[in-house]
Amino acid sequence: MAPPPGFNAGNGVTAPSRSAIIGGSATGHHLLDIEGYSHIKNHLPTGQCIKSRPFTVGAGGTSWRILYYPNGDQPDVSEFISVFLDLDLDQAVAEPVEAQAKFSLLDQTGEPVPSHSQMTKMHTYLCTGDDGGFGYRDFINRAWLEDSGHLKNDRFTIRCDVFVPMELRTEDRAVDPVFVTVPPYDLHLHLERLLAAKTGADVTFEAGGETFRAHRCILAARSPVFEAELFGQMKESEDTTAIRVDDMEADVFRAWFHVHG
Template sequence: MIFQSCHTMSDPSKMVSVCKTETFSTVHHVNIVGYSLMNDFGDTSIEAGKFNLAGHTWALCYRPNAVIYDNYRTKTEFITFSLVLVTQPKVPMAVSFEISLLNQDGKSSPDATKSLKRIFKEKGSDGFSNFMETSKLLASEYLKNDSLLVQCSLQVKKPSFTEKTMKIVVPPPEMNQHFGWLFESKEGADVTFHLNEQTCVAHKTILAARSPVFRAQFFGSMMESKTDSVEIEVIKPEVFKAMLYFIYTEKLPPGEDVSFEMAQHLLVAADRYGLERLKMICAEMLCTGIDAKTAAATLAFAVQYSCRPLKDFCVDFVASREMLDAVMVSDEFEHLVSSCPSVLKEILEKVKKVF
Protein backbone atom coordinates (compact mmCIF):
# COMPACT_ATOMS: atom_id res chain seq x y z
CA MET A 1 0.00 0.00 0.00
CA ILE A 2 1.32 3.43 -0.95
CA PHE A 3 0.51 6.49 1.14
CA GLN A 4 0.80 9.89 -0.51
CA SER A 5 0.73 13.08 1.53
CA CYS A 6 -1.58 15.82 0.30
CA HIS A 7 0.67 18.54 1.74
CA THR A 8 4.15 19.31 0.47
CA MET A 9 6.45 21.56 2.47
CA SER A 10 8.76 23.21 -0.03
CA ASP A 11 10.74 25.02 2.65
CA PRO A 12 10.78 23.10 5.95
CA SER A 13 11.62 26.12 8.09
CA LYS A 14 9.93 27.87 10.99
CA MET A 15 10.05 31.54 11.91
CA VAL A 16 10.40 32.26 15.61
CA SER A 17 9.95 35.76 17.02
CA VAL A 18 12.07 36.54 20.06
CA CYS A 19 11.17 39.40 22.37
CA LYS A 20 13.62 40.40 25.07
CA THR A 21 14.38 43.44 27.18
CA GLU A 22 17.65 45.24 26.61
CA THR A 23 19.20 47.51 29.22
CA PHE A 24 21.39 50.53 28.45
CA SER A 25 23.12 52.73 31.02
CA THR A 26 25.30 55.83 31.04
CA VAL A 27 26.60 58.49 33.39
CA HIS A 28 26.91 61.94 31.87
CA HIS A 29 28.61 64.91 33.54
CA VAL A 30 27.81 68.53 32.81
CA ASN A 31 29.92 71.41 34.10
CA ILE A 32 27.96 74.65 34.18
CA VAL A 33 30.57 77.42 34.13
CA GLY A 34 29.64 81.01 34.93
CA TYR A 35 26.46 80.02 36.72
CA SER A 36 25.73 83.57 37.95
CA LEU A 37 25.53 84.72 34.35
CA MET A 38 22.68 82.28 33.78
CA ASN A 39 20.46 84.21 36.22
CA ASP A 40 19.55 86.57 33.42
CA PHE A 41 17.73 83.70 31.71
CA GLY A 42 15.40 83.36 34.70
CA ASP A 43 12.69 80.76 34.08
CA THR A 44 13.96 79.88 30.58
CA SER A 45 14.98 76.27 29.89
CA ILE A 46 18.62 75.94 28.87
CA GLU A 47 20.15 72.87 27.20
CA ALA A 48 23.19 71.87 29.23
CA GLY A 49 24.24 68.71 27.41
CA LYS A 50 23.24 66.15 24.81
CA PHE A 51 24.17 62.47 24.49
CA ASN A 52 23.09 59.24 22.80
CA LEU A 53 21.82 56.11 24.51
CA ALA A 54 19.74 53.09 23.44
CA GLY A 55 19.66 54.36 19.87
CA HIS A 56 18.14 57.71 20.85
CA THR A 57 19.27 61.26 21.50
CA TRP A 58 18.75 62.68 24.98
CA ALA A 59 19.26 66.17 26.35
CA LEU A 60 19.74 67.50 29.88
CA CYS A 61 18.09 70.85 30.41
CA TYR A 62 17.85 73.15 33.41
CA ARG A 63 16.27 76.41 34.54
CA PRO A 64 18.49 78.52 36.79
CA ASN A 65 15.66 80.49 38.42
CA ALA A 66 12.31 78.80 38.01
CA VAL A 67 9.57 80.60 39.95
CA ILE A 68 7.14 78.38 41.87
CA TYR A 69 4.17 79.60 43.96
CA ASP A 70 2.78 77.60 46.87
CA ASN A 71 -0.84 77.50 48.01
CA TYR A 72 -0.39 80.82 49.77
CA ARG A 73 0.96 82.45 46.63
CA THR A 74 4.38 82.64 48.15
CA LYS A 75 7.04 82.81 45.45
CA THR A 76 10.14 80.64 45.66
CA GLU A 77 12.93 80.32 43.09
CA PHE A 78 14.38 76.91 42.29
CA ILE A 79 16.95 75.40 39.98
CA THR A 80 15.21 72.70 37.95
CA PHE A 81 16.48 69.83 35.83
CA SER A 82 14.70 67.85 33.14
CA LEU A 83 15.53 64.95 30.85
CA VAL A 84 14.40 65.37 27.25
CA LEU A 85 13.93 62.52 24.77
CA VAL A 86 14.72 64.25 21.48
CA THR A 87 13.99 61.43 19.03
CA GLN A 88 10.72 59.54 18.57
CA PRO A 89 10.82 55.98 19.97
CA LYS A 90 9.27 53.03 18.16
CA VAL A 91 8.62 51.08 21.36
CA PRO A 92 7.94 52.19 24.95
CA MET A 93 11.04 52.66 27.11
CA ALA A 94 11.31 52.40 30.90
CA VAL A 95 13.69 55.14 32.04
CA SER A 96 15.39 55.56 35.41
CA PHE A 97 16.79 59.08 35.75
CA GLU A 98 18.93 60.48 38.56
CA ILE A 99 20.43 63.95 38.99
CA SER A 100 23.18 64.68 41.51
CA LEU A 101 25.14 67.84 42.28
CA LEU A 102 28.79 67.05 42.96
CA ASN A 103 31.15 68.98 45.21
CA GLN A 104 34.77 69.60 44.42
CA ASP A 105 35.63 66.10 45.68
CA GLY A 106 33.14 64.53 43.29
CA LYS A 107 30.73 63.58 46.08
CA SER A 108 27.05 64.26 46.57
CA SER A 109 24.45 63.99 49.32
CA PRO A 110 20.77 63.02 49.54
CA ASP A 111 19.65 66.65 49.62
CA ALA A 112 21.44 67.21 46.29
CA THR A 113 20.22 64.04 44.58
CA LYS A 114 16.85 63.24 43.10
CA SER A 115 15.63 60.38 40.93
CA LEU A 116 12.51 59.34 39.08
CA LYS A 117 11.19 56.59 36.85
CA ARG A 118 9.06 57.08 33.81
CA ILE A 119 7.79 55.30 30.71
CA PHE A 120 8.61 57.22 27.54
CA LYS A 121 6.14 56.24 24.81
CA GLU A 122 6.98 59.24 22.66
CA LYS A 123 9.49 62.03 22.62
CA GLY A 124 9.09 64.53 25.47
CA SER A 125 10.54 65.46 28.84
CA ASP A 126 10.28 64.90 32.54
CA GLY A 127 12.28 66.08 35.53
CA PHE A 128 12.43 67.95 38.81
CA SER A 129 10.67 71.30 38.94
CA ASN A 130 11.88 71.99 42.47
CA PHE A 131 15.26 70.32 42.55
CA MET A 132 16.83 72.85 44.98
CA GLU A 133 16.01 76.34 46.10
CA THR A 134 18.25 78.84 44.43
CA SER A 135 19.14 80.46 47.75
CA LYS A 136 20.29 77.12 49.18
CA LEU A 137 22.29 76.38 46.03
CA LEU A 138 24.13 79.71 46.27
CA ALA A 139 25.14 78.90 49.84
CA SER A 140 26.02 75.25 49.22
CA GLU A 141 29.34 73.51 48.66
CA TYR A 142 28.26 72.53 45.16
CA LEU A 143 28.64 75.98 43.67
CA LYS A 144 32.34 76.78 43.68
CA ASN A 145 34.09 79.44 41.62
CA ASP A 146 30.75 80.11 39.95
CA SER A 147 30.74 76.56 38.51
CA LEU A 148 28.24 73.78 39.08
CA LEU A 149 29.08 70.12 38.38
CA VAL A 150 26.02 68.00 37.57
CA GLN A 151 25.95 64.22 37.25
CA CYS A 152 23.18 62.66 35.18
CA SER A 153 22.75 58.90 35.56
CA LEU A 154 20.43 57.30 33.04
CA GLN A 155 19.23 53.73 32.58
CA VAL A 156 16.96 52.78 29.69
CA LYS A 157 15.13 49.49 29.31
CA LYS A 158 13.36 48.73 26.07
CA PRO A 159 11.96 45.61 24.41
CA SER A 160 13.63 44.35 21.27
CA PHE A 161 12.23 42.00 18.69
CA THR A 162 14.16 39.61 16.49
CA GLU A 163 13.08 36.91 14.08
CA LYS A 164 15.00 33.67 13.83
CA THR A 165 14.64 31.00 11.20
CA MET A 166 14.59 27.52 12.66
CA LYS A 167 15.66 25.09 9.97
CA ILE A 168 17.25 21.68 9.73
CA VAL A 169 20.18 21.79 7.32
CA VAL A 170 20.22 18.66 5.19
CA PRO A 171 23.75 17.63 4.16
CA PRO A 172 24.49 17.20 0.45
CA PRO A 173 24.06 13.76 -1.14
CA GLU A 174 26.80 11.27 -0.28
CA MET A 175 25.84 8.43 -2.60
CA ASN A 176 28.64 9.10 -5.10
CA GLN A 177 31.17 9.00 -2.24
CA HIS A 178 29.81 5.70 -0.98
CA PHE A 179 29.80 4.15 -4.43
CA GLY A 180 33.27 5.56 -5.03
CA TRP A 181 34.43 3.72 -1.91
CA LEU A 182 32.78 0.57 -3.20
CA PHE A 183 34.61 0.89 -6.51
CA GLU A 184 37.98 1.50 -4.85
CA SER A 185 37.58 -1.18 -2.17
CA LYS A 186 36.27 -3.80 -4.65
CA GLU A 187 34.22 -5.27 -1.80
CA GLY A 188 31.49 -7.55 -3.12
CA ALA A 189 32.69 -7.30 -6.73
CA ASP A 190 31.26 -10.06 -8.92
CA VAL A 191 32.64 -9.43 -12.39
CA THR A 192 36.22 -9.17 -13.70
CA PHE A 193 37.15 -7.25 -16.84
CA HIS A 194 40.25 -8.31 -18.73
CA LEU A 195 41.87 -5.33 -20.40
CA ASN A 196 44.73 -6.79 -22.46
CA GLU A 197 47.24 -7.59 -19.71
CA GLN A 198 45.35 -5.71 -17.00
CA THR A 199 42.24 -6.56 -15.00
CA CYS A 200 39.70 -4.66 -12.95
CA VAL A 201 36.63 -5.75 -11.03
CA ALA A 202 33.20 -4.24 -10.59
CA HIS A 203 29.62 -4.95 -9.47
CA LYS A 204 27.15 -6.19 -12.07
CA THR A 205 24.09 -4.59 -10.48
CA ILE A 206 25.66 -1.13 -10.34
CA LEU A 207 26.86 -1.31 -13.94
CA ALA A 208 23.47 -2.56 -15.06
CA ALA A 209 21.67 0.25 -13.25
CA ARG A 210 23.81 2.85 -15.00
CA SER A 211 24.22 1.43 -18.51
CA PRO A 212 21.61 -0.24 -20.74
CA VAL A 213 24.41 -2.14 -22.48
CA PHE A 214 25.74 -3.61 -19.23
CA ARG A 215 22.14 -4.39 -18.21
CA ALA A 216 21.68 -6.44 -21.36
CA GLN A 217 25.06 -8.14 -20.89
CA PHE A 218 24.58 -9.20 -17.29
CA PHE A 219 20.84 -9.67 -17.00
CA GLY A 220 19.83 -10.42 -20.56
CA SER A 221 20.30 -13.38 -22.81
CA MET A 222 23.88 -12.49 -23.82
CA MET A 223 26.78 -14.77 -22.98
CA GLU A 224 28.19 -12.40 -20.32
CA SER A 225 25.08 -12.87 -18.20
CA LYS A 226 26.29 -16.36 -17.38
CA THR A 227 29.92 -15.52 -16.66
CA ASP A 228 31.88 -13.51 -14.16
CA SER A 229 34.68 -12.68 -16.61
CA VAL A 230 34.48 -10.28 -19.58
CA GLU A 231 37.12 -9.54 -22.21
CA ILE A 232 37.45 -5.88 -23.27
CA GLU A 233 39.49 -5.55 -26.46
CA VAL A 234 38.32 -2.41 -28.26
CA ILE A 235 38.73 0.09 -25.42
CA LYS A 236 42.04 1.09 -23.89
CA PRO A 237 42.48 0.03 -20.26
CA GLU A 238 42.86 3.59 -18.92
CA VAL A 239 39.76 4.69 -20.82
CA PHE A 240 37.66 1.77 -19.57
CA LYS A 241 38.77 2.32 -15.96
CA ALA A 242 37.95 6.03 -16.20
CA MET A 243 34.53 5.14 -17.55
CA LEU A 244 33.93 2.70 -14.68
CA TYR A 245 34.95 5.37 -12.17
CA PHE A 246 32.41 7.74 -13.72
CA ILE A 247 29.70 5.07 -13.56
CA TYR A 248 30.22 4.77 -9.80
CA THR A 249 30.79 8.45 -8.92
CA GLU A 250 29.41 10.66 -11.74
CA LYS A 251 32.90 12.19 -11.91
CA LEU A 252 36.11 11.64 -13.82
CA PRO A 253 39.05 10.22 -11.87
CA PRO A 254 40.61 12.88 -9.62
CA GLY A 255 44.08 14.26 -10.23
CA GLU A 256 44.09 13.54 -13.96
CA ASP A 257 44.14 16.13 -16.75
CA VAL A 258 41.95 14.75 -19.52
CA SER A 259 43.66 15.38 -22.85
CA PHE A 260 41.88 16.05 -26.13
CA GLU A 261 42.63 12.51 -27.27
CA MET A 262 41.45 11.01 -23.97
CA ALA A 263 38.21 12.98 -24.21
CA GLN A 264 37.64 11.48 -27.68
CA HIS A 265 38.23 7.94 -26.44
CA LEU A 266 35.94 8.48 -23.45
CA LEU A 267 33.20 9.81 -25.71
CA VAL A 268 33.47 6.69 -27.87
CA ALA A 269 33.25 4.48 -24.78
CA ALA A 270 30.30 6.50 -23.43
CA ASP A 271 28.53 6.14 -26.76
CA ARG A 272 29.19 2.41 -26.80
CA TYR A 273 27.73 1.86 -23.32
CA GLY A 274 24.88 4.38 -23.48
CA LEU A 275 26.28 6.85 -20.93
CA GLU A 276 24.76 10.06 -22.26
CA ARG A 277 25.92 12.38 -19.49
CA LEU A 278 29.54 11.24 -19.81
CA LYS A 279 29.20 11.69 -23.55
CA MET A 280 28.09 15.32 -23.09
CA ILE A 281 30.91 15.99 -20.61
CA CYS A 282 33.44 14.75 -23.16
CA ALA A 283 31.79 16.81 -25.91
CA GLU A 284 32.13 19.93 -23.75
CA MET A 285 35.83 19.20 -23.19
CA LEU A 286 36.36 18.71 -26.93
CA CYS A 287 34.69 22.06 -27.66
CA THR A 288 37.28 23.86 -25.57
CA GLY A 289 40.13 22.29 -27.59
CA ILE A 290 38.89 22.96 -31.11
CA ASP A 291 41.02 25.12 -33.41
CA ALA A 292 41.46 25.55 -37.17
CA LYS A 293 43.51 22.34 -37.43
CA THR A 294 41.19 20.08 -35.42
CA ALA A 295 37.75 21.53 -36.30
CA ALA A 296 37.09 19.45 -39.42
CA ALA A 297 38.26 16.18 -37.86
CA THR A 298 36.25 16.84 -34.70
CA LEU A 299 33.17 17.57 -36.81
CA ALA A 300 33.56 14.27 -38.64
CA PHE A 301 34.05 12.57 -35.27
CA ALA A 302 30.84 14.15 -33.92
CA VAL A 303 28.88 12.93 -36.93
CA GLN A 304 30.30 9.42 -36.64
CA TYR A 305 29.25 9.06 -32.99
CA SER A 306 25.95 10.93 -33.28
CA CYS A 307 26.90 13.72 -30.89
CA ARG A 308 24.56 16.50 -32.02
CA PRO A 309 25.69 19.25 -29.60
CA LEU A 310 29.35 18.76 -30.57
CA LYS A 311 28.43 18.64 -34.24
CA ASP A 312 26.44 21.92 -34.05
CA PHE A 313 29.30 23.62 -32.23
CA CYS A 314 31.79 22.51 -34.88
CA VAL A 315 29.54 23.66 -37.74
CA ASP A 316 29.23 27.13 -36.19
CA PHE A 317 33.00 27.22 -35.62
CA VAL A 318 33.86 26.21 -39.19
CA ALA A 319 31.32 28.61 -40.74
CA SER A 320 32.56 31.65 -38.81
CA ARG A 321 34.27 34.48 -40.69
CA GLU A 322 37.45 34.12 -38.70
CA MET A 323 37.92 30.36 -39.22
CA LEU A 324 36.38 29.33 -42.55
CA ASP A 325 39.42 29.99 -44.77
CA ALA A 326 41.87 28.38 -42.34
CA VAL A 327 39.72 25.26 -41.93
CA MET A 328 39.07 24.79 -45.65
CA VAL A 329 42.78 24.53 -46.53
CA SER A 330 43.34 21.65 -44.09
CA ASP A 331 43.55 18.01 -45.20
CA GLU A 332 40.93 17.12 -42.62
CA PHE A 333 38.41 19.33 -44.40
CA GLU A 334 38.81 17.39 -47.62
CA HIS A 335 38.19 14.18 -45.70
CA LEU A 336 35.12 15.78 -44.09
CA VAL A 337 33.67 16.72 -47.48
CA SER A 338 34.15 13.22 -48.85
CA SER A 339 32.97 11.35 -45.76
CA CYS A 340 30.16 13.64 -44.59
CA PRO A 341 28.74 15.48 -47.62
CA SER A 342 25.52 16.28 -45.74
CA VAL A 343 27.47 18.33 -43.21
CA LEU A 344 28.90 20.46 -46.02
CA LYS A 345 25.36 21.59 -46.81
CA GLU A 346 24.84 22.67 -43.19
CA ILE A 347 28.11 24.60 -43.26
CA LEU A 348 27.07 26.40 -46.47
CA GLU A 349 23.74 27.36 -44.96
CA LYS A 350 25.56 28.83 -41.94
CA VAL A 351 28.01 30.67 -44.22
CA LYS A 352 25.12 32.32 -46.10
CA LYS A 353 23.78 33.71 -42.81
CA VAL A 354 27.19 34.92 -41.68
CA PHE A 355 28.24 36.54 -44.93
Protein backbone atom coordinates (compact mmCIF):
# COMPACT_ATOMS: atom_id res chain seq x y z
CA MET A 1 0.00 0.00 0.00
CA ALA A 2 1.37 3.45 -0.92
CA PRO A 3 2.27 5.76 1.98
CA PRO A 4 0.03 8.78 2.63
CA PRO A 5 0.90 12.04 0.83
CA GLY A 6 3.71 13.95 2.48
CA PHE A 7 5.07 10.93 4.40
CA ASN A 8 8.83 10.94 4.77
CA ALA A 9 10.12 7.42 4.86
CA GLY A 10 13.28 8.58 6.64
CA ASN A 11 11.87 9.83 9.91
CA GLY A 12 8.13 10.21 9.36
CA VAL A 13 8.35 14.03 9.60
CA THR A 14 7.98 16.40 6.67
CA ALA A 15 9.24 19.95 6.50
CA PRO A 16 6.60 22.58 7.45
CA SER A 17 4.93 24.51 4.67
CA ARG A 18 2.82 27.67 4.48
CA SER A 19 0.43 29.39 2.11
CA ALA A 20 -1.94 32.35 2.19
CA ILE A 21 -5.43 33.26 0.97
CA ILE A 22 -5.31 36.94 0.06
CA GLY A 23 -8.18 39.37 -0.20
CA GLY A 24 -8.44 43.13 0.10
CA SER A 25 -9.35 46.04 -2.08
CA ALA A 26 -7.77 48.66 -4.28
CA THR A 27 -8.42 52.07 -2.75
CA GLY A 28 -8.13 55.65 -3.83
CA HIS A 29 -9.86 58.99 -3.36
CA HIS A 30 -10.77 62.05 -5.34
CA LEU A 31 -11.27 65.61 -4.08
CA LEU A 32 -14.05 67.54 -5.79
CA ASP A 33 -13.86 71.30 -5.21
CA ILE A 34 -17.11 73.18 -5.74
CA GLU A 35 -16.07 76.72 -6.64
CA GLY A 36 -18.74 79.28 -7.41
CA TYR A 37 -21.32 77.29 -5.44
CA SER A 38 -24.05 79.91 -5.91
CA HIS A 39 -23.58 80.18 -9.66
CA ILE A 40 -23.67 76.40 -10.11
CA LYS A 41 -26.80 76.15 -7.95
CA ASN A 42 -28.58 78.83 -9.99
CA HIS A 43 -27.43 77.43 -13.32
CA LEU A 44 -28.47 73.77 -12.91
CA PRO A 45 -32.10 72.99 -12.00
CA THR A 46 -33.28 69.92 -10.12
CA GLY A 47 -32.51 66.72 -11.99
CA GLN A 48 -29.46 68.06 -13.80
CA CYS A 49 -25.87 67.30 -12.82
CA ILE A 50 -22.33 68.10 -13.74
CA LYS A 51 -19.66 65.41 -13.74
CA SER A 52 -16.21 65.63 -12.22
CA ARG A 53 -13.10 64.99 -14.19
CA PRO A 54 -12.33 61.24 -14.44
CA PHE A 55 -10.07 59.54 -11.90
CA THR A 56 -8.83 55.97 -11.64
CA VAL A 57 -9.14 53.42 -8.84
CA GLY A 58 -8.96 49.63 -9.19
CA ALA A 59 -7.42 46.93 -11.31
CA GLY A 60 -6.65 47.91 -14.87
CA GLY A 61 -7.05 51.61 -14.06
CA THR A 62 -10.86 51.64 -13.83
CA SER A 63 -12.02 55.19 -14.46
CA TRP A 64 -14.71 56.92 -12.37
CA ARG A 65 -16.60 60.21 -12.18
CA ILE A 66 -18.60 61.95 -9.45
CA LEU A 67 -22.05 63.19 -10.43
CA TYR A 68 -22.90 66.46 -8.64
CA TYR A 69 -26.55 67.58 -8.50
CA PRO A 70 -26.66 71.04 -6.86
CA ASN A 71 -30.48 70.95 -6.50
CA GLY A 72 -31.08 67.24 -6.02
CA ASP A 73 -31.61 64.56 -8.61
CA GLN A 74 -35.40 64.46 -8.09
CA PRO A 75 -38.05 66.97 -6.96
CA ASP A 76 -38.50 65.25 -3.57
CA VAL A 77 -34.89 66.12 -2.66
CA SER A 78 -34.71 69.52 -4.34
CA GLU A 79 -33.50 71.11 -1.08
CA PHE A 80 -30.45 68.86 -1.02
CA ILE A 81 -27.20 68.35 -2.88
CA SER A 82 -27.10 64.86 -4.41
CA VAL A 83 -23.83 63.05 -5.14
CA PHE A 84 -23.26 59.77 -6.96
CA LEU A 85 -20.28 57.71 -8.08
CA ASP A 86 -20.41 56.27 -11.59
CA LEU A 87 -18.13 54.59 -14.08
CA ASP A 88 -16.54 56.87 -16.63
CA LEU A 89 -18.37 55.65 -19.71
CA ASP A 90 -16.04 57.59 -21.97
CA GLN A 91 -13.61 54.78 -21.22
CA ALA A 92 -14.45 51.33 -22.55
CA VAL A 93 -15.50 49.06 -19.66
CA ALA A 94 -15.63 45.37 -20.52
CA GLU A 95 -17.74 44.16 -17.59
CA PRO A 96 -19.57 45.40 -14.47
CA VAL A 97 -17.42 46.57 -11.54
CA GLU A 98 -18.18 46.13 -7.84
CA ALA A 99 -17.19 48.98 -5.53
CA GLN A 100 -18.03 50.92 -2.38
CA ALA A 101 -17.87 54.67 -2.08
CA LYS A 102 -17.53 56.98 0.91
CA PHE A 103 -18.58 60.59 0.46
CA SER A 104 -17.32 63.18 2.95
CA LEU A 105 -17.88 66.91 3.25
CA LEU A 106 -14.56 68.46 4.27
CA ASP A 107 -14.20 71.26 6.79
CA GLN A 108 -11.89 74.23 6.31
CA THR A 109 -8.91 72.23 7.65
CA GLY A 110 -9.48 69.45 5.10
CA GLU A 111 -10.89 66.97 7.61
CA PRO A 112 -14.15 65.04 7.03
CA VAL A 113 -17.23 66.37 8.81
CA PRO A 114 -18.51 63.33 10.79
CA SER A 115 -22.20 64.23 10.35
CA HIS A 116 -21.73 64.33 6.59
CA SER A 117 -19.47 61.32 5.96
CA GLN A 118 -21.33 58.28 4.64
CA MET A 119 -20.25 54.91 3.22
CA THR A 120 -22.40 53.20 0.60
CA LYS A 121 -22.95 49.47 0.52
CA MET A 122 -21.20 47.38 -2.12
CA HIS A 123 -22.70 48.17 -5.51
CA THR A 124 -22.33 46.67 -8.97
CA TYR A 125 -21.74 49.43 -11.49
CA LEU A 126 -23.01 48.55 -14.95
CA CYS A 127 -20.82 49.18 -17.96
CA THR A 128 -23.91 50.25 -19.93
CA GLY A 129 -24.48 53.33 -17.74
CA ASP A 130 -28.12 52.36 -17.17
CA ASP A 131 -27.97 52.67 -13.37
CA GLY A 132 -27.08 56.39 -13.26
CA GLY A 133 -24.48 55.95 -10.56
CA PHE A 134 -24.82 55.13 -6.87
CA GLY A 135 -24.59 57.43 -3.86
CA TYR A 136 -26.71 59.78 -1.76
CA ARG A 137 -29.71 61.77 -2.96
CA ASP A 138 -29.89 63.83 0.27
CA PHE A 139 -26.19 64.20 0.98
CA ILE A 140 -26.16 67.85 2.12
CA ASN A 141 -29.05 70.13 2.93
CA ARG A 142 -28.24 73.38 1.13
CA ALA A 143 -29.69 75.64 3.84
CA TRP A 144 -27.59 73.86 6.47
CA LEU A 145 -24.45 74.17 4.30
CA GLU A 146 -24.99 77.87 3.66
CA ASP A 147 -25.32 78.57 7.40
CA SER A 148 -22.30 76.43 8.35
CA GLY A 149 -18.69 77.45 8.32
CA HIS A 150 -17.86 74.80 5.73
CA LEU A 151 -18.92 77.03 2.83
CA LYS A 152 -16.39 79.82 2.57
CA ASN A 153 -15.87 82.27 -0.25
CA ASP A 154 -18.63 80.42 -2.11
CA ARG A 155 -16.47 77.30 -2.09
CA PHE A 156 -16.41 73.87 -0.40
CA THR A 157 -14.92 70.40 -1.01
CA ILE A 158 -16.29 66.87 -1.20
CA ARG A 159 -14.00 63.86 -0.83
CA CYS A 160 -14.92 60.55 -2.45
CA ASP A 161 -13.08 57.39 -1.35
CA VAL A 162 -13.51 54.37 -3.63
CA PHE A 163 -12.91 50.75 -2.59
CA VAL A 164 -12.73 48.13 -5.34
CA PRO A 165 -12.43 44.49 -4.15
CA MET A 166 -9.49 42.60 -5.56
CA GLU A 167 -9.81 39.09 -6.91
CA LEU A 168 -9.15 36.48 -4.23
CA ARG A 169 -5.92 34.57 -4.76
CA THR A 170 -3.64 32.09 -3.04
CA GLU A 171 0.13 32.01 -2.91
CA ASP A 172 2.92 30.07 -1.30
CA ARG A 173 4.70 31.59 1.66
CA ALA A 174 8.08 30.85 3.18
CA VAL A 175 8.05 29.32 6.64
CA ASP A 176 9.78 31.54 9.17
CA PRO A 177 13.02 29.89 10.29
CA VAL A 178 13.23 28.75 13.89
CA PHE A 179 16.18 30.29 15.66
CA VAL A 180 17.57 28.56 18.73
CA THR A 181 19.48 30.68 21.18
CA VAL A 182 22.64 28.85 22.21
CA PRO A 183 23.58 29.66 25.79
CA PRO A 184 27.13 30.87 26.40
CA TYR A 185 29.75 28.24 27.18
CA ASP A 186 30.23 28.94 30.87
CA LEU A 187 29.91 25.48 32.40
CA HIS A 188 33.47 25.75 33.73
CA LEU A 189 32.51 28.87 35.67
CA HIS A 190 29.58 27.08 37.30
CA LEU A 191 31.78 24.11 38.23
CA GLU A 192 34.42 26.45 39.63
CA ARG A 193 31.84 28.15 41.85
CA LEU A 194 30.55 24.74 42.94
CA LEU A 195 34.06 23.67 43.92
CA ALA A 196 34.77 26.90 45.78
CA ALA A 197 31.51 26.69 47.75
CA LYS A 198 32.01 22.98 48.53
CA THR A 199 28.26 22.51 48.00
CA GLY A 200 27.51 18.80 47.77
CA ALA A 201 31.18 17.80 48.14
CA ASP A 202 31.33 14.07 48.95
CA VAL A 203 35.00 13.12 48.88
CA THR A 204 38.09 14.40 50.75
CA PHE A 205 41.75 14.42 49.71
CA GLU A 206 44.82 14.96 51.88
CA ALA A 207 47.95 16.37 50.26
CA GLY A 208 50.87 18.19 51.80
CA GLY A 209 49.13 18.39 55.14
CA GLU A 210 46.00 20.06 53.77
CA THR A 211 42.56 18.66 53.02
CA PHE A 212 40.55 19.30 49.87
CA ARG A 213 36.83 18.66 49.50
CA ALA A 214 35.56 17.69 46.04
CA HIS A 215 32.76 16.02 44.05
CA ARG A 216 33.47 12.44 43.09
CA CYS A 217 31.17 12.45 40.02
CA ILE A 218 33.03 15.38 38.48
CA LEU A 219 36.43 13.85 39.26
CA ALA A 220 35.36 10.53 37.75
CA ALA A 221 34.17 12.30 34.60
CA ARG A 222 37.46 14.17 34.29
CA SER A 223 39.89 11.35 35.11
CA PRO A 224 39.74 7.58 34.37
CA VAL A 225 42.08 7.04 37.33
CA PHE A 226 39.67 8.70 39.74
CA GLU A 227 36.74 6.91 38.11
CA ALA A 228 38.39 3.57 38.86
CA GLU A 229 39.37 4.63 42.35
CA LEU A 230 36.10 6.26 43.36
CA PHE A 231 33.64 3.92 41.64
CA GLY A 232 35.66 0.76 41.16
CA GLN A 233 36.99 -1.71 43.72
CA MET A 234 37.48 0.99 46.36
CA LYS A 235 33.86 2.12 46.13
CA GLU A 236 33.02 0.22 49.29
CA SER A 237 35.18 2.56 51.36
CA GLU A 238 33.36 5.05 53.55
CA ASP A 239 32.69 8.45 52.05
CA THR A 240 34.27 10.05 55.06
CA THR A 241 37.62 8.32 54.47
CA ALA A 242 40.13 10.77 53.11
CA ILE A 243 42.18 9.76 50.10
CA ARG A 244 45.85 10.39 50.79
CA VAL A 245 48.00 11.82 48.02
CA ASP A 246 51.65 11.26 48.83
CA ASP A 247 54.70 12.90 47.30
CA MET A 248 52.82 16.04 46.24
CA GLU A 249 52.94 19.46 47.85
CA ALA A 250 49.67 21.13 48.75
CA ASP A 251 50.15 24.00 46.25
CA VAL A 252 50.89 21.59 43.41
CA PHE A 253 47.85 19.47 44.25
CA ARG A 254 45.68 22.58 44.53
CA ALA A 255 46.69 23.68 41.02
CA TRP A 256 46.08 20.22 39.61
CA PHE A 257 42.84 19.95 41.56
CA HIS A 258 41.39 23.14 40.04
CA VAL A 259 42.09 21.79 36.55
CA HIS A 260 40.47 18.39 37.14
CA GLY A 261 38.10 18.90 40.07
